[in-house]
Amino acid sequence: AQSVSQHNHHVILSEAASLELGCNYSYGGTVNLFWYVQYPGQHLQLLLKYFSGDPLVKGIKGFEAEFIKSKFSFNLRKPSVQWSDTAEYFCAVYRGSTLGRLYFGRGTQLTVWP
Amino acid sequence: EPEVTQTPSHQVTQMGQEVILRCVPISNHLYFYWYRQILGQKVEFLVSFYNNEISEKSEIFDDQFSVERPDGSNFTLKIRSTKLEDSAMYFCASSKSGTGINQPQHFGDGTRLSIL
Numbered sequence: 673a674q675s676v677s678q679h680n681h682h683v684i685l686s687e688a689a690s691l692e693l694g695c696n697y698s699y700g701g702t703v704n705l706f707w708y709v710q711y712p713g714q715h716l717q718l719l720l721k722y723f724s725g726d727p728l729v730k731g732i733k734g735f736e737a738e739f740i741k742s743k744f745s746f747n748l749r750k751p752s753v754q755w756s757d758t759a760e761y762f763c764a765v766y767r768g769s770t771l772g773r774l775y776f777g778r779g780t781q782l783t784v785w786p
Numbered sequence: 787e788p789e790v791t792q793t794p795s796h797q798v799t800q801m802g803q804e805v806i807l808r809c810v811p812i813s814n815h816l817y818f819y820w821y822r823q824i825l826g827q828k829v830e831f832l833v834s835f836y837n838n839e840i841s842e843k844s845e846i847f848d849d850q851f852s853v854e855r856p857d858g859s860n861f862t863l864k865i866r867s868t869k870l871e872d873s874a875m876y877f878c879a880s881s882k883s884g885t886g887i888n889q890p891q892h893f894g895d896g897t898r899l900s901i902l
Binding site: 676706708714715716717718721723762764772773774775776777778779 | 789827828829830836877879881891892893894
């Protein structure tokens, strides 16, 4: 069955630390990949997306993610986190064979201490 | 920036009652979706809707669920006879075209549904 795994459930960092959140998926066909962020009390916002081309994609607020097809991974990174990055982060996968259905990971809660 | 809006933000309903969750997608979007997230679990797809009909539905979306676009702006999710396990956060989303054509989905704030 299609699954999206986010192995880190809760990550706690100090400001200026580097961040990497893992995301792996199990589907072998064509995929589009997304990271969404949910700040406390707000809706899911698109952080970045991969559709094709350069596997290193840059998103908003200094985030980037790298698609490694051979590893079925799409890890999210940020070189230096800020307190305002405290939020829940969701990886999502779109399979080319469906009509818009996104498969989500469980989410990673990031807490950044000032 | 245009947003997807959902009402109400919190709905409390007795088990067995019908509930309607409302969404106003972004105005020039053509594809609409409902997802739900049970507390502590993943966000799960329920249904996608295009051109006034369901495009795809998940195994969760059984006969108790229905969706409708009653006018040019609203998109509703109805649960006919609610069960305790329907308690969850329900998210509406919309996109300009199908997600595979370089158009991401935009999400609303969600409606927290509590079944007593």
